[in-house]
Amino acid sequence: MPKLPECDRCLLYAHNPYLVCAVHLDGVDGGNCLDFREDPNAEPVELWEPEGATYYNGESIVQPQQRWTQQQKLELLDWHPMFTGRCPQCSSEFDQGDTSRVHWDCKCGWMDDTV
Structure with a gap:
């Protein structure tokens, strides 16, 4: 019913x-x-x-x-390539056309897949 x-x-x-x-x-x-x-x-x-x-x-x-605090989220805006388009270690540019990217690996060896 x-x-x-x-x-x-x-x-x-x-x-x-x-x-x-x-x-x-x-x-x-x-x-x-x-x-x-x-x-x-x-x-x-x-x-x-x-x-x-x-x-x-x-x-x-x-x-x-949520695994990120509000402060950590704000800091992420300043350095992560998802937002800056650049590697935080060597400053080489990432292709910004791929919006669904999960893994951020740079040729200098820097890697991040936490976002």
Whole structure:
């Protein structure tokens, strides 16, 4: 039975495992219900958001762990060839046309694949 997240807060909600509500016995099709009536006595739903997570469409999504601090990210702008176009060791130029580059290897021996 298609049940919406807001069904639990509706006056018409059946609180029955076999019925969704008094109007839409089998649930609703689509993403909203035209017959939704807010139940003033319903318990508010608290969306607890742990650090590093966000809610998308009512689902908690944990964001990947960031390995760079804000300061490190700013310093990276000053020296990394992704941003400068030059090797930090010998200053030779890298081809800036390849935007999907992952490995940064220079003929002088400098290598970086951490970005």
